Amino acid sequence: MSTVLDHATGVPTGTPPQDSARATPARARRSSAISRHTHPMWFLVPAFAILFVFFFLPTVFNFVYAFTDWSGFKSQINPVGWDNFTDLAGSGTLYASLRITIGYAVLVAVFQNLFGFALAVLLERDTRLNHLVRVLFLIPVLMSALAVGYIFQALLKPEGALNGLLSALTGADVHTAWLGSTSWTIVVVAAIHAWKWMGLSMLIYLAGFKTIPVDLVEAAHIDGASPWRAFWCIRFPLLAPAVTFNVATALLGSMNGFDIVQATTAGGPARTTEILNIFIYRTFGQGLFAQATTMSLMLFLLVALLAFPVIRFLRKREEIL
Structure with missing residues (x-):
């Protein structure tokens, strides 16, 4: 059957x-x-091969060449031990670049989070106009950093569009060199960097606002809390994960900055905006490959040393809140 x-x-x-x-x-x-x-898992092999060739292998060679005398003036490469590190340790220019890099990163983190948080608060309501404005502020995030730098460099030069607009509004002849001050240029460049990425911070803060339970805010209003007090005492502390992400990415990402500074000031005036990556770029261009590699290794270690304490501090803050 x-x-x-x-x-x-x-x-x-x-x-x-x-x-x-x-x-x-x-x-x-x-x-x-x-x-x-x-x-099967072997479909991941091409991705791991690309990651190995273009990330892990260069990282290993970065550590190796930092202990050699590799340069564009000789054909042989010989090990020199810690000589490159001791030479850089006695260089005042390196310490100046490190100080400028840390100051630049802190300014970018502050500006980017202030701008992004303000935009998130203003555009929190889901209206058509707010949706359109959100998209407009996300456009700079998608733009090339070099393009943003060159646009602002053209806008802020003495004969640029900004001075032309101010001259038309005030009736006076304005020729301010916005990128020519040895004191404030670093602040202007940091604000440009923050302007480019504030749309991403806005998006993260908006997502954080959406995760806050409405019941908590309504309970606070029932208990007599004003909208301002409910915002700062309930809603803002619950944004701690978003603050952690935005501060960490802005701080650590700007320490690896290069494009915007190179396009706007190229490290000037008088090397007051010469962050470490600009210094590495110039050193490598002079044929001092081993010294430039050593500097990049020091930048890597600096970012790592700052990353863990900052993230740990922000995580502890989340637990407290």
Whole structure:
């Protein structure tokens, strides 16, 4: 007697319900086995190969070449031990670049989070106008950093559009060199960097606002709290994870900055905006490859040394709040 199978389930049509129930786990196991065979892990090999060639291998060579005399003036590469590090330790220019880099990173983190948080508060309501404005502020995030730097460099030069606009509004001839001050240029460049990325911070803060339970705010209003007090005492502390992400990414990302500074000031005036990556770029261009590699290694260590305490501090703040 032949058995007729149900094409939908693969179970014989005459099988009792108990047998059908026992057949279900077997079908699940077969389906899982098929899934494992059709999606093997070796599909990840190309991605890991690209990551190894373009990230891990250069990182290893970065550590190796920092202990050599590699340069554009000789064909042989010889090990020199810690000589590159001792030479840089006695360089006042390196310490100046490190100080400028840290100051630049702190300014960017402050400006970017202030701008992003203010935009998130102003554009929190889901209206069509707010949706449109959010998209407009996200456009700079998608733009090339070099393009943003060159646009602002053209706007802020003495004969640029900003001075032309101020001259038209005030009736006076304005020729301010916005990028020519040895005291304030670093602040202007940091504000430009923050302007480019404030849309991303705005998006993270908006997502943080959406995760706050409405019941908590309504309970605060019922208890007599004003909207201002409810915001700062309830809603703002619950934004701690968003603050952690935005501060960490802005601070550590700006320490690796290069494009905007290079396009606007190229490290000037008088090297007051020469962050470490600009210094590394100039050193490498002079043919001092080993010294530039050593500087990049020191930048890597500096970012790592700052990353862990900052993230740990912000995580502790989340637990307290």
